[in-house]
Amino acid sequence: MPDDHSFAADLATSAGQVLLNTRSEVVASGTAGGKALAKMGDATAQEHIAARLAAERPDDAVLSEEAADDPVRLSRERVWIIDPLDGTREYSEDRHDWAVHVALWECGALTAGAVALPGLNATLSTAGPFSGLGAPAEPVRLAVSRSRASDLVLTVAERIGAELVPMGSAGYKVSAVVRGEVDAYIHSGGQYEWDSAAPVAVAAAAGLHTSRIDGSSLEYNRKDPYLPDLLVCGPRLADKLLRVLASI
Numbered sequence: 001m002p003d004d005h006s007f008a009a010d011l012a013t014s015a016g017q018v019l020l021n022t023r024s025e026v027v028a029s030g031t032a033g034g035k036a037l038a039k040m041g042d043a044t045a046q047e048h049i050a051a052r053l054a055a056e057r058p059d060d061a062v063l064s065e066e067a068a069d070d071p072v073r074l075s076r077e078r079v080w081i082i083d084p085l086d087g088t089r090e091y092s093e094d095r096h097d098w099a100v101h102v103a104l105w106e107c108g109a110l111t112a113g114a115v116a117l118p119g120l121n122a123t124l125s126t127a128g129p130f131s132g133l134g135a136p137a138e139p140v141r142l143a144v145s146r147s148r149a150s151d152l153v154l155t156v157a158e159r160i161g162a163e164l165v166p167m168g169s170a171g172y173k174v175s176a177v178v179r180g181e182v183d184a185y186i187h188s189g190g191q192y193e194w195d196s197a198a199p200v201a202v203a204a205a206a207g208l209h210t211s212r213i214d215g216s217s218l219e220y221n222r223k224d225p226y227l228p229d230l231l232v233c234g235p236r237l238a239d240k241l242l243r244v245l246a247s248i
């Protein structure tokens with residue numbers, strides 16, 4: 001049986017392939033686009049991931065954006081936290097900034113995870129490899145939502161003179177920090193555990209700072225999976241960004 005890091009990476013990658021195939025078939029047939037394609041992507045990726053988890057990790061519980069929440073997860077020691085398609089909108093617009101999230105929570109902490117980036121033909125996982133952490137750029141590059149950057153995030157950017165880099169998908173944005181394309185991702189205003197669990201597991205394994213925007217720790221597998229904000233950045237930027245966030 002592959003270890004959890006390799007399994008998470010393989011599962012996210014294979015779901016990404018399913019999503020690419022679904023999109024090519026749908027686009028080629030000309031039968032659906034936009035919202036219908038998004039719905040089809042969510043469903044096919046969910047089906048693929050649920051089947052593999054049931055076959056290859058049958059004793060574990062699952063929390064997925066696309067499945068009914070089974071409260072049995074609250075009494076289990078191992079829970080997979082899944083977003084089968086993060087950046088659904090971007091996927092349906094034939095863009096590359098979307099992701100598949102697979103995380104493993106064990107006894108209170110994220111212990112393994114992977115983020116597939118099919119549009120880049122890449123998967124980042126807690127198994128690495130990671131390139132070294134560089135110094136932040138000047139001005140700081142801040143990943144923000146393409147469609148709903150919050151006023152708080154825009155105010156932080158203004159205060160520190162950051163360059164805004166809009167993109168879709170929470171996983172894609174956290175991965176942009178891991179990959180060194182941007183220096184930080186700050187989000188506020190709403191999200192769920194599946195939007196950040198796998199990206200945060202990978203970012204923490206890469207040595208990045210991960211926390212709520214008040215600096216407190218991100219907790220997963222809670223009864224209510226609403227987890228509305230997060231900060232991911234290099235360790236050298238964390239104090240400065242937390243200070244600015246606290247001052248707003």
Ligand SMILES: Nc1ncnc2c1ncn2[C@@H]1O[C@H](COP(=O)(O)O)[C@@H](OP(=O)(O)O)[C@H]1O
Pocket residue numbers: 065083085086087088089144145146147148167168169170171188189190191192195
């Ligand atoms: N205010 C909000 N409330 C709930 N979910 C939000 C949100 N802002 C962002 N998200 C979720 O976070 C992910 C990334 O959003 P964005 O691209 O705007 O940064 C999306 O996940 P899904 O695509 O899985 O729905 C989106 O639904």
Ligand SMILES: [Mg+2]
Pocket residue numbers: 065083085086087170194195
């Ligand atoms: Mg999501």
